[in-house]
Amino acid sequence: MSFFSKLRDRLTRSSSRIGEGIDDIVGEAPQATRSEAPEETGLAPAPAPGLPPMPAPVERPAEEARPGMLGRLFGRGDAAEPRRELDDGMLEELEDMLVQADMGVETALRVTANIAEGRLGRMMSSRELKGLLADEITRIMTPVARPLPIYPKKPQVVLVVGVNGSGKTTTIGKLASQFRAAGKNVVIAAGDTFRAAAVEQLQVWGRRAGVPVLTAPEGSDPASLAFDAMVQAERDGADLLMIDTAGRLQNRQDLMEELAKIVRVIRKKDPSAPHNTLLVLDATTGQNALSQVETFRKLADVSGLVMTKLDGTARGGVLVALADRFGLPIHAIGVGEQIDDLDAFDAGDFARALVGVEPR
Numbered sequence: 208m209s210f211f212s213k214l215r216d217r218l219t220r221s222s223s224r225i226g227e228g229i230d231d232i233v234g235e236a237p238q239a240t241r242s243e244a245p246e247e248t249g250l251a252p253a254p255a256p257g258l259p260p261m262p263a264p265v266e267r268p269a270e271e272a273r274p275g276m277l278g279r280l281f282g283r284g285d286a287a288e289p290r291r292e293l294d295d296g297m298l299e300e301l302e303d304m305l306v307q308a309d310m311g312v313e314t315a316l317r318v319t320a321n322i323a324e325g326r327l328g329r330m331m332s333s334r335e336l337k338g339l340l341a342d343e344i345t346r347i348m349t350p351v352a353r354p355l356p357i358y359p360k361k362p363q364v365v366l367v368v369g370v371n372g373s374g375k376t377t378t379i380g381k382l383a384s385q386f387r388a389a390g391k392n393v394v395i396a397a398g399d400t401f402r403a404a405a406v407e408q409l410q411v412w413g414r415r416a417g418v419p420v421l422t423a424p425e426g427s428d429p430a431s432l433a434f435d436a437m438v439q440a441e442r443d444g445a446d447l448l449m450i451d452t453a454g455r456l457q458n459r460q461d462l463m464e465e466l467a468k469i470v471r472v473i474r475k476k477d478p479s480a481p482h483n484t485l486l487v488l489d490a491t492t493g494q495n496a497l498s499q500v501e502t503f504r505k506l507a508d509v510s511g512l513v514m515t516k517l518d519g520t521a522r523g524g525v526l527v528a529l530a531d532r533f534g535l536p537i538h539a540i541g542v543g544e545q546i547d548d549l550d551a552f553d554a555g556d557f558a559r560a561l562v563g564v565e566p567r
Contacts, residue, residue: 221308221523226337226563228304233291233333288332298323301336309493310524314531318343337562344527344558352554353536355382355483355511362394362440362448364473364480366433368466368507369487370499371454374515374541376405378487379449380412381549382539387416391446395420396436398429398469399453409451415546429453429465430472437476450481467506485538487513488529493522500533515541515549523561 291297298319305315322339357363365382369375376399383393395413399405400423413420421439423432433450440448452469455462473480486509488496503509512535514526530537540557541549559565 221517221520221561222563224308225304225340225524225561228308229301229336229340229562230333232297232300232304233331233336234289288334290330290332293323293326293329293331297331305524308524309522309528311494311497311528311532314347314528317531318347318527321346334564337564341558341562341564344561345555347527348530348537348552348554348557351530351534351537352552353511353538354551355485355538357391357446358482360479360482362437362445363482364437364477365447365449365483365485366452366470366473366481366507367449367485367487368452368503368509369454370489373454373487373489375454375487376408376451377412377544378485378513378515378539378541378549379451380409380416381541381546383412383418383447383449384416384546385549386447387418392444393418393447393449394436394440394443394445396432396448396450397422398432398436398451400425400427400429400432401453405451405453430469433469434472434476437473437480463502463506470507484508484510485513486511487515490514490517490522490525491520493520493525494528496525496529497532500529500535504533509535511536511538513537513539513541513549514552518542518548526557527561 301322302315302319305318306312310318318340321343322336326339355365367375367379379395383395386393393416395409395418397406397409397420403425406420406422406425410420410422412418421432421436423429423435429452436448436450450469450473452466453462455466470481470484484507486500486503486507488499490496492499500509500512512529514529514537517523517526517540526537526540529535537552539549540552
């Protein structure tokens with residue numbers, strides 16, 4: 208199964224929210240007001256003076272009645288797609304729906320404004336509106352869809368940060384395995400010295416990928432481990448050194464200061480390191496991901512993002528908000544626990560899967 212197929216199949220919660228929301232917006236066109244539609248009384252209107260009376264209406268059998276909106280939606284009767292005029296009311300409904308999908312108010316406003324440009328007053332079908340939305344999301348996200356850069360510097364130090372439960376340790380294992388399969392000499396440093404389970408998890412991935420995992424006794428100074436790992440990786444001629452860190456809550460000042468210390472110590476060994484600082488984000492946290500990016504950028508100079516757990520949330524729109532607000536490279540996204548459930552981020556594939564439309 209291609210990664211796009213997995214993405215499309217596993218983003219169903221987000222795509223259903225957006226796709227069904229658009230269907231509802233288009234299908235539920237505003238009803239005529241009383242002044243626009245006369246009340247039905249069952250009586251024929253009186254003829255105007257000087258005109259012959261109107262003939263009695265001919266009743267049609269029920270099966271010949273004009274199909275209603277639901278009939279057209281489900282393909283019965285009139286095959287034409289339901290359409291609605293793109294006006295301010297429709298745009299407001301679209302904006303509200305995007306905010307509910309965690310795209311954020313500012314991004315939702317910008318997206319709907321761009322969709323409306325030059326199209327106000329046009330009759331739109333659900334299919335057309337979904338296509339426009341997918342195109343707009345693709346436009347926003349294309350500049351940030353960049354693979355993790357590989358530099359000639361050896362070892363290239365990749366510091367991986369994130370809060371508890373974001374999928375950080377698993378992401379390190381998957382990336383290390385993929386780089387190893389691409390012919391790179393990779394070393395992992397288990398810098399979460401406070402959680403034995405995190406070290407054990409990395410060791411499992413290391414054995415699976417054939418990648419050495421450097422550890423230190425529980426409770427050791429993680430900054431010292433990072434420095435020692437750089438020395439050994441350089442001695443071993445490693446291409447990549449991936450350093451795990453303890454999961455940190457951005458509101459715990461002591462833990463965040465410890466992360467800043469790791470960065471300072473790494474730079475004593477190599478002033479240009481870390482060459483990449485990856486922030487791993489959990490898609491299920493929704494808009495809270497924005498505050499995490501704000502905080503980690505200040506302390507660790509985040510250079511790129513990895514978004515995990517997109518298969519378990521209806522909040523996939525937050526990735527659009529992140530791209531629109533920060534413009535940081537999105538290197539990879541994850542949709543499951545297996546090694547091939549993490550892959551490079553593709554803007555077009557993501558946009559179409561998020562909206563629920565087929566690939567081109």
